[in-house]
Amino acid sequence: MNELRAALEAILFVSNEPVTLDALTEALGEKSEDVTKELEEIKRALETNVGGFTLEQTGGGWRFATRPEHEAVLKKYFARKGESRLSIAALETLAIVAYRQPITAPEISDIRGVNSTAVLRTLLERRLVRVAGRKEVVGSPFLYRTTREFLIHFGLNDIRDLPRLEEFGDLIGEPVSDDVIAAIGVQSVAVDDQTE
Amino acid sequence: MIEEELDESAYKVTLPSFKGPLDLLLHLIKQNEIDIYDIPIALITDQYNSYLMAMEELDLEIAADYIYMAALLIHIKSKMLLPRDENVEQVEDPRAELVNRLLEYQRFKSVAETFAEMDVVRMGVWPRPAVSHNGEPAEIDISEVGLFDLIDAFRTALTRYKVNHPQAIELKRTLHKVSDKMAELYARLKERSPIQLQWFIEGRDRDELIATFLGVLELVRLGGISLQQGELFGDILVAMTQNPLDEAQFAIYDQR
Numbered sequence: 530m531n532e533l534r535a536a537l538e539a540i541l542f543v544s545n546e547p548v549t550l551d552a553l554t555e556a557l558g559e560k561s562e563d564v565t566k567e568l569e570e571i572k573r574a575l576e577t578n579v580g581g582f583t584l585e586q587t588g589g590g591w592r593f594a595t596r597p598e599h600e601a602v603l604k605k606y607f608a609r610k611g612e613s614r615l616s617i618a619a620l621e622t623l624a625i626v627a628y629r630q631p632i633t634a635p636e637i638s639d640i641r642g643v644n645s646t647a648v649l650r651t652l653l654e655r656r657l658v659r660v661a662g663r664k665e666v667v668g669s670p671f672l673y674r675t676t677r678e679f680l681i682h683f684g685l686n687d688i689r690d691l692p693r694l695e696e697f698g699d700l701i702g703e704p705v706s707d708d709v710i711a712a713i714g715v716q717s718v719a720v721d722d723q724t725e
Numbered sequence: 726m727i728e729e730e731l732d733e734s735a736y737k738v739t740l741p742s743f744k745g746p747l748d749l750l751l752h753l754i755k756q757n758e759i760d761i762y763d764i765p766i767a768l769i770t771d772q773y774n775s776y777l778m779a780m781e782e783l784d785l786e787i788a789a790d791y792i793y794m795a796a797l798l799i800h801i802k803s804k805m806l807l808p809r810d811e812n813v814e815q816v817e818d819p820r821a822e823l824v825n826r827l828l829e830y831q832r833f834k835s836v837a838e839t840f841a842e843m844d845v846v847r848m849g850v851w852p853r854p855a856v857s858h859n860g861e862p863a864e865i866d867i868s869e870v871g872l873f874d875l876i877d878a879f880r881t882a883l884t885r886y887k888v889n890h891p892q893a894i895e896l897k898r899t900l901h902k903v904s905d906k907m908a909e910l911y912a913r914l915k916e917r918s919p920i921q922l923q924w925f926i927e928g929r930d931r932d933e934l935i936a937t938f939l940g941v942l943e944l945v946r947l948g949g950i951s952l953q954q955g956e957l958f959g960d961i962l963v964a965m966t967q968n969p970l971d972e973a974q975f976a977i978y979d980q981r
Contacts, residue, residue: 545852608887621744624840692839
């Protein structure tokens with residue numbers, strides 16, 4: 530048995546949130562390439578030998594988690610309804626925050642064409658977005674960003690893993706002109722230090 | 726009276742639910758197979774307003790955002806009717822800003838759809854639950870455990886009981902006495918303390934859970950046990966206190 534792999538499994542088994550590569554490297558005193566290699570190996574082994582859980586890289590770290598196939602049985606055993614699915618309004622708002630962060634509530638409402646403060650509150654409660662300072666304009670409104678929870682919830686390792694906004698197909702017929710892309714698309718994926 | 730009320734709700738009409746004025750506009754554009762870069766404003770304004778009227782008739786609350794958009798459409802329409810000033814070379818299309826907003830909104834709408842698909846899948850992925858690794862849980866007094874945490878613990882047991890015992894046929898009614906539950910818990914704690922509250926209350930039916938719940942509260946009040954919680958929303962631990970209780974006095978709680 531590979532001792533490094535065993536040690537990694539032990540740490541991950543006991544951890545309840547994603548463990549960063551840095552933390553693992555430091556704890557084990559091994560080179561990060563070796564640790565990464567073993568992590569990939571564990572992940573591969575769990576995926577070939579399909580069992581009740583898998584190793585996933587999410588929110589800037591690694592963690593064991595169940596597979597979506599077992600949702601029903603888990604819910605039944607734990608007598609849990611689970612968190613309610615996010616509403617379309619919440620998802621729209623989250624999409625805007627994700628691609629335009631940091632962004633204020635009025636700016637979000639402007640894009641959606643509807644007042645979005647209530648939806649934003651729900652997202653704050655579910656810790657998918659957070660307040661990240663104030664914007665230096667009249668009224669100094671709060672600026673919002675997505676959280677690490679957001680990344681974990683959607684199984685993203687990094688905010689840069691979001692598909693580029695331009696990849697989201699264009700609507701009704703006509704291809705989007707370059708002008709429009711320039712105007713609404715590209716500045717988007719704000720690279721942000723999500724892990725803290 | 727009741728029948729009338731039922732009748733009323735039976736005739737409820739549902740409109741496609743729009744997420745706001747931009748969503749409604751996109752719907753109209755799609756429905757009419759219009760080129761978004763050349764929106765016939767007069768037509769769209771009319772249709773938009775007739776939707777609002779329908780919503781009004783159905784007593785749906787029309788948010789201010791919809792009214793604002795109606796005003797904006799009329800404003801654009803009036804601008805387009807104005808004769809062009811020959812001296813100004815290039816006049817910006819009055820619709821341009823709206824078109825850009827629609828395109829932008831449309832894009833985020835499709836991102837939201839993708840997020841929705843991801844949400845469905847990811848909801849099924851469960852991580853390992855939070856546990857404390859700091860050895861002994863910190864002692865917290867009953868006021869910090871909070872009545873709601875306690876109720877939650879019982880509710881969890883109750884829900885699980887219901888799930889595991891569907892359509893139970895009650896053959897005989899067992900009377901559960903608060904005093905019995907107090908004695909049972911106390912005896913258990915004498916063997917081993919602390920224990921997890923959840924283990925003690927698991928697998929009991931509703932009546933028994935109620936008696937147990939009251940029993941736990943009584944024991945806390947008497948100062949014979951303490952409840953601890955290692956962390957917020959964590960498992961509740963029950964422990965004996967330094968203050969021994971006379972088990973004979975448990976019986977008096979049934980006389981109330």
